[in-house]
Every structure is written in C-alpha cells, then in structure tokens.
Amino acid sequence: MPAEGALVDRHGRVHTDLRISVTDRCNLRCVYCMPEEGLAFLPRSEILSFGEIARVARVARTLGVRSIRFTGGEPLMRRGLVELVGMVAGEGFDDVALTTNGTLLVPHARALAAAGLHRVNISCDSLQPLRFSEIRRRGDLGTVLGSMDAAEAAGLSPVKVNVVVVAGVNDDEILDFCAFGRDTGRLVRFIEYMPLDAEGSWCRDQVVPSEELLARIGAQWPLAPVAAAGGEPAPAERFRFVDGRGEIGVVGSVTRPFCGTCNRLRLTADGAVRNCLFTDDEVSVRAVLRNGGSDDDLAVAVRKAVWGKLPGHGINDPGFLRPVRSMSMIGG
Numbered sequence: 001m002p003a004e005g006a007l008v009d010r011h012g013r014v015h016t017d018l019r020i021s022v023t024d025r026c027n028l029r030c031v032y033c034m035p036e037e038g039l040a041f042l043p044r045s046e047i048l049s050f051g052e053i054a055r056v057a058r059v060a061r062t063l064g065v066r067s068i069r070f071t072g073g074e075p076l077m078r079r080g081l082v083e084l085v086g087m088v089a090g091e092g093f094d095d096v097a098l099t100t101n102g103t104l105l106v107p108h109a110r111a112l113a114a115a116g117l118h119r120v121n122i123s124c125d126s127l128q129p130l131r132f133s134e135i136r137r138r139g140d141l142g143t144v145l146g147s148m149d150a151a152e153a154a155g156l157s158p159v160k161v162n163v164v165v166v167a168g169v170n171d172d173e174i175l176d177f178c179a180f181g182r183d184t185g186r187l188v189r190f191i192e193y194m195p196l197d198a199e200g201s202w203c204r205d206q207v208v209p210s211e212e213l214l215a216r217i218g219a220q221w222p223l224a225p226v227a228a229a230g231g232e233p234a235p236a237e238r239f240r241f242v243d244g245r246g247e248i249g250v251v252g253s254v255t256r257p258f259c260g261t262c263n264r265l266r267l268t269a270d271g272a273v274r275n276c277l278f279t280d281d282e283v284s285v286r287a288v289l290r291n292g293g294s295d296d297d298l299a300v301a302v303r304k305a306v307w308g309k310l311p312g313h314g315i316n317d318p319g320f321l322r323p324v325r326s327m328s329m330i331g332g
C-alpha cells in the first residue's frame with residue numbers, strides 16, 4: 001500500500017469521490033430499500049459528530065478526494081445538516097452534492113446553497129401520486145416535485161432525478177419520466193434495482209436491464225451516447241436525445257457494472273469507510289477518531305480501506321453474498 005500520493009487501490013483505480021452518510025434514519029420506507037417496520041437504527045453515540053465527519057473530509061481532501069456527496073438514510077433527517085455542509089464545503093471540494101428523498105428540502109434549499117452545496121439528486125420513482133405513495137410508503141409526490149422547483153430556485157442545479165426501476169412496479173413509466181425530463185430540463189437517471197433491500201427480497205427478474213430500457217426509450221426518442229465530462233469515470237452512462245431535448249443517465253450496476261473505473265468510497269454514519277456498496281470489508285475511522293489518532297493515522301485508515309478494494313462487486317457470480325448492511329445504512 002503506498003504511504004503517500006493519491007488514494008489508489010491494488011488494481012490501480014484512483015479514488016476521488018467520497019459519499020458521506022450522515023444518518024441511517026429515514027422518514028420514508030421505500031419498498032426497495034427499507035422494511036415498513038423493524039429496522040433498528042444506530043444509537044446516537046455511535047454516529048459521527050459533525051466535527052468528526054468534517055475532519056475525515058479534510059483528510060480525504062488532502063488525499064486527492066475532489067467530490068463529496070451527502071447521503072443517508074435521509075440526510076435531511078440529520079439536524080443541522082446546513083452547518084455540516086458549510087464545514088465540509090469549506091475544505092474546497094470541486095463538487096459538493098446531496099442525495100435526498102425531497103420530502104424535507106424546501107425549507108432548507110436556500111440555506112444549503114448558501115452553505116456551499118452545489119447540486120442535488122432527488123429521488124422519485126413514480127409520477128403517479130398513488131403509485132409514488134405505494135413505492136415510498138410515506139411522503140407524497142407533490143412535495144417532492146415542489147422540492148425540485150425549490151432546488152432550482154436556490155441555484156442547486158442541475159437537478160438530477162433518481163428513478164429506481166423495478167420490473168412490474170414502475171417500468172411502464174420509463175417514457176413518462178423521459179417526457180418529464182425533456183419538458184423540465186431535469187436530468188433523469190434510471191437506476192437498476194440492486195440487491196441491497198433490507199428485506200432480502202431482491203430477485204433478478206425485478207431488474208430491468210439497462211439495454212432493454214435504452215431500447216425502449218430509443219424506439220420513441222433516438223438516443224446517442226455522451227462522453228463523460230473531462231473523461232471522469234461516472235457510474236451513470238449518459239445519453240442525449242438526438243432531437244436536442246436534453247439527456248438521461250443510466251446506472252446499470254447489475255447488468256453493466258462500472259467497477260473497472262469505480263472511483264468511489266463511502267463513509268457510513270457510524271464511521272466505517274467502505275470501498276464498495278457490496279462489500280462487508282470496512283475500516284473504522286471512528287476508532288481512530290475516538291482513540292486520539294492523528295490525521296496521519298486517519299489517512300492510513302482511509303488508504304487501507306481503498307487499497308483492499310476487489311476488482312468487481314460480484315453480483316453476477318454464483319457465490320455472491322449480499323452485504324450485511326442494506327442501502328439505507330450505507331448511503332446510495
């Protein structure tokens with residue numbers, strides 16, 4: 001493991017993107033993410049404080065991390081998130097983003113932008129009010145659409161709309177979402193359903209392969225691939241509508257894995273650094289933080305987490321085992 005320089009893993013991938021989960025709690029219970037009841041939340045004492053998170057971010061910045069994304073659980077469930085955004089954004093990252101379910105954003109959008117947040121991804125899996133409530137179990141579509149307006153009014157653009165596509169649940173809305181993106185200028189990102197639901201009920205038949213999704217869209221509105229900005233690796237493959245009415249993103253984690261160029265690492269709410277959504281190998285920085293460790297000790301811990309990354313997530317291998325933590329506990 002290199003003692004200095006960029007955050008590189010043993011396969012040569014350089015890591016520049018840190019996703020920070022600020023809470024494992026959520027005010028919704030989306031069917032593909034959390035059970036209706038019974039998921040135990042972390043005790044407060046185990047959750048990193050703002051000072052601890054900001055310190056890890058600062059060290060990550062010195063190790064070449066350029067992009068930060070706040071996530072959860074629902075990040076806006078963490079009281080004082082605006083203050084944390086300010087603390088982390090002050091470290092000078094190129095990109096500071098937030099993934100949210102959009103239910104609590106409206107009153108905070110302007111303050112978040114003022115604190116240094118650049119943009120938001122807002123999750124929304126149906127444009128039909130009843131179905132929206134069935135998938136997300138709580139919350140309502142109107143509030144989430146309103147949060148997209150509020151984000152844009154606050155300058156948190158471009159708004160990206162995350163849509164988890166589940167076969168037989170919302171895949172009949174793929175074209176409706178494209179029309180929505182074409183009309184509003186919002187960038188819709190279709191995400192393949194991953195085996196990270198807390199109930200362990202994921203099955204392959206529920207995945208709509210990105211290739212099929214693209215064929216369905218292309219038959220209505222021809223698409224052309226868009227190269228990633230600055231050659232940066234990105235999980236979402238981008239496609240523009242050939243008629244010039246915007247673009248979509250496709251996150252094909254299951255059928256078109258992008259592990260070979262993955263540049264992400266994650267910090268869980270309880271201070272574990274994970275190098276992959278699908279791994280159980282974690283390195284605790286909380287132990288370093290709370291045992292009087294120095295910034296150098298923190299850097300070694302983060303380097304160690306990155307160095308051990310496997311070449312791929314293995315979802316398609318016969319022996320694949322789901323990770324113990326589910327999506328709401330890792331942060332998407």
Ligand code: SAM
Nearest residue numbers: 033072073074100101123162193194197327332
């Ligand atoms: N609560 C916030 C939200 O819903 O946007 C942030 C956390 S959520 C875990 C991050 C993203 O992961 C969301 O876009 C959500 O739809 C997505 N997600 C959750 N469970 C998923 C699963 N099993 N497969 C694919 N995406 C999932």
Ligand code: SF4
Nearest residue numbers: 026028030033073101
């Ligand atoms: Fe909560 Fe986001 Fe998971 Fe839905 S996807 S249950 S909003 S953490």
